[in-house]
Amino acid sequence: MQTKRELIIEPIALDVEKISRPLDWRTLFGNDHPIEIEIGMGKGTFLTEQAKARPQTNFLGIEWARWFWRYASDRLRRNQCLNARTVRAEASFFLTEFVPTESIAVLHVYFPDPWPKARHHKRRLLQDKFMPVVQRILIPGGRLQVVTDHQGYFEENIEPAVRGSALTIVDYNRPGSAGEGEFVGTNFERKYRREGRPFYALAAVKQ
Numbered sequence: 001m002q003t004k005r006e007l008i009i010e011p012i013a014l015d016v017e018k019i020s021r022p023l024d025w026r027t028l029f030g031n032d033h034p035i036e037i038e039i040g041m042g043k044g045t046f047l048t049e050q051a052k053a054r055p056q057t058n059f060l061g062i063e064w065a066r067w068f069w070r071y072a073s074d075r076l077r078r079n080q081c082l083n084a085r086t087v088r089a090e091a092s093f094f095l096t097e098f099v100p101t102e103s104i105a106v107l108h109v110y111f112p113d114p115w116p117k118a119r120h121h122k123r124r125l126l127q128d129k130f131m132p133v134v135q136r137i138l139i140p141g142g143r144l145q146v147v148t149d150h151q152g153y154f155e156e157n158i159e160p161a162v163r164g165s166a167l168t169i170v171d172y173n174r175p176g177s178a179g180e181g182e183f184v185g186t187n188f189e190r191k192y193r194r195e196g197r198p199f200y201a202l203a204a205v206k207q
């Protein structure tokens with residue numbers, strides 16, 4: 001994955017070696033606006049559209065692939081999304097180590113890697129052991145939103161893990177930036193839609 005254009009990632013991209021642990025959102029963003037996190041933002045399509053549309057909300061994108069992290073950070077900067085920040089990190093680790101208890105209004109996870117081979121299923125992010133992390137970081141009334149194209153991941157892991165947690169499943173609401181007929185409007189959704197794949201969406205709230 002190469003680009004000829006220079007990517008400028010400051011001031012959007014954070015260095016995990018230099019930020020406070022746990023994070024202090026007020027210091028980071030300079031305000032007390034609600035915080036939403038997207039795990040695995042890829043090229044940052046959803047995050048950029050949301051950050052532009054909702055300047056009264058702060059967004060954090062977590063991405064462990066360096067090139068995507070840099071691309072999304074540059075894209076957010078070009079769109080002057082100063083209400084957004086990004087980190088290059090593994091999401092479970094980052095949420096556990098850096099995100100304060102009851103501080104997140106919405107956790108977005110769109111098209112998480114499905115790890116289709118049976119011997120790799122244990123690497124799936126959304127499974128029982130991840131749910132205590134989600135429950136801890138969401139504020140009361142906070143929301144988890146997930147969309148995947150992978151039926152097996154959805155039926156074997158995502159739905160049972162959420163049903164077995166303290167969260168309550170609610171209707172999935174498409175974000176305003178989703179296009180006609182889209183669940184969320186990410187790069188992967190657009191690619192998979194062209195391939196005619198089905199989608200599985202779930203939303204749940206912390207009471």
Ligand SMILES: C[S@@+](CC[C@H](N)C(=O)[O-])C[C@H]1O[C@@H](n2cnc3c(N)ncnc32)[C@H](O)[C@@H]1O
Binds near residue numbers: 091092
């Ligand atoms: C299939 S892509 C989807 C990207 C984007 N959400 C979309 O829909 O276009 C999954 C992305 O999540 C990232 N990712 C997967 N597992 C992750 C983890 N545990 N922590 C951080 N990023 C992760 C991958 O690097 C990849 O960019």
